[in-house]
Amino acid sequence: MKIFEIIKARNLKHAVSFTLLALLSLVLGGCAGTSPAGDSLLERAQLRWDSILSRDLDTAYSLYSPGYRSKHSRVDFEIELRTKRVKWTSAEYIDRECSENRCLVNFNVGFTVQRPVPGLDEFKSSNLIQDTWVKTRGEWWYVPPK
Template sequence: MPKSLEERVVKRWDLLISRQAIDAYEYLTPGFRQTKTREQYSMEMNTRPVQWKKASVLEKKCETEDVCDVSVTMEFTIPVHGAGNTPGFSVMHEKWMKIDGEWLHLPEKLGSTAIDNSRKQ
């Protein structure tokens, strides 16, 4: 299993790219996992119209040794009415936390509540 932050970021995205969100669930913080089951997360991520093609770490900025913001470059295609699958490129920003020695992703929409719950575990 990947140990470094960069390796874990790319591995999680590789799983999402190959529509294996059920396995990518293990890369989420315990606080976030309390909000969705593995099956809910998998269904939500695997049925998105966007098709991610490639992810790579652009940069990381760490607030502390256990909390980092990671910029990820994404290549993707998305269906556009009348134009078929249209390629795209974006930079995504993710928060990662080291919990019990393991880097885990904290999805943005939960914010500080999930951070607090994750640290209590």
């Protein structure tokens, strides 16, 4: 009879452990969803820079706010990027500062400028860039500086 009590006790331990683990997963899962700017924002912010760096301008343009896209055509967007003397070479996420519907995302952006002054063929550097993102209808959108 003692053996059956030991088996019951072990099964009870496993059942309690499993229940606690399940509850902990639910609680932590709930916490992850309450972040004002979660993974979706960071994925979109990095995707925008990755798309610009790889010249996938369709994807980059699609991440700009609906307001921007209503005033600037895809062709205008491409002309604006292609006529800049600056060529971006890298973008590394640094941090973010967020409220409920607005987030400032900081990137360290590497760049080169061809022939910036006579006698200098190329200038390479990096700079901290702060991107503004707004949440509209449940989705994060990039808002360029004016």
